[in-house]
Amino acid sequence: MxxxxxxxxxxxxxxxxxxxxxxxxxxxxxxxxxxxxxxxxxxxxxxxxxxxxxxxxxxxxxxxxxxxxxxxxxxxxxxxxxxxxxxxxxxxVDANQPVHVKVALHFENADVSPAVKLHGATISHVANEIEISCLPSALPEFISVDLSKMDVGTTLHINDLTLPAGVTAVTHGNNLTIATASVPAGQVSADAAAEEKK
CATH class of the missing domain: 2.40.240.10 (Ribosomal Protein L25; Chain P)
Structure with missing residues (x-):
């Protein structure tokens, strides 16, 4: 640009x-x-x-x-x-020096994950961007986050992300949470009531 x-x-x-x-x-x-x-x-x-x-x-x-x-x-x-x-x-920007930049996360495949498809869970996006380090030529426009394997009770961390070649996450020693899957409280009680009626 x-x-x-x-x-x-x-x-x-x-x-x-x-x-x-x-x-x-x-x-x-x-x-x-x-x-x-x-x-x-x-x-x-x-x-x-x-x-x-x-x-x-x-x-x-x-x-x-x-x-x-x-x-x-x-x-x-x-x-x-x-x-x-x-x-x-x-x-x-120096083409030969790594840059530290915050890059947006694009969440994909939530609708086909076991958490949503089988359990009607909600996947919460805890972070919408992460800090990365890379050479300017390798800088991605965004980072895709694949949610297709998330199930209820699971948490996706920064170390679970697949980053493009030449890109590393700047974590400052913390494996930050990116997304969580949980069933809404009202739905849990409704499911329990349905089970009792059987």
């Missing part, structure tokens, strides 16, 4: 307010061997890009002064109640 940015000379609250009033969003690019650069981006293009999941976890091509550099979106601030992006932070 491509992002077009412009160098921003004026800084401070007043300059940022004037920038936003003119339909632009202030931002910054940092990291790597170069000094941080303050930038301005087209607000509407950035606002719509932020709605795309891939924009948050992909290596982006940022064009600045005719040069294209690889960056990651690191942070952004939204207005409390207006549809307004207040600021965006981008980090330069």
């Amino acid at each position: 491509k992002v077009v940015a412009f160098k921003r000379e004026l800084q401070g609250t007043g300059a940022s307010r004037r920038l936003r009033n003119s339909g632009q969003t202030p931002g910054i690019i940092y990291g790597g061997t170069e000094a941080p650069v303050t930038i301005a981006l087209d607000h509407n293009a950035l606002y719509h890009a932020l709605k795309k999941e891939a924009f948050h976890g992909a290596v982006l091509d940022m064009e600045l002064d005719g040069k294209v550099q690889k960056v990651l979106l690191r942070d952004f601030q939204m207005h409390a109640y207006k549809q307004l992006v207040l600021h965006a932070d981008f980090q330069r």
Whole structure:
């Protein structure tokens, strides 16, 4: 994905307010061997890009002064109640250095799992994203989580995930829970009552 940015000379609250009033969003690019650069981006293009999941976890091509550099979106601030992006932070990416990024989880095959199909259980998604480490070229848009083997009472952990080649989960020593399968309390008592009637 491509992002077009412009160098921003004026800084401070007043300059940022004037920038936003003119339909632009202030931002910054940092990291790597170069000094941080303050930038301005087209607000509407950035606002719509932020709605795309891939924009948050992909290596982006940022064009600045005719040069294209690889960056990651690191942070952004939204207005409390207006549809307004207040600021965006981008980090330069070195193709030979691993990056640490949070990537979305896509849950699949819950409807064919024994927990749902046989027992009418509910599968709860405990985490919707995980932190990974990989080279920029191996960065996945998302990670698929196969729920087809989950049964009632089972828990899926981060170590159970099948990660793409070259990608490792950053767990900080914790085998975090990703999903759990349980039968809703009301259904358990209804099933018990049905058994008693037999």
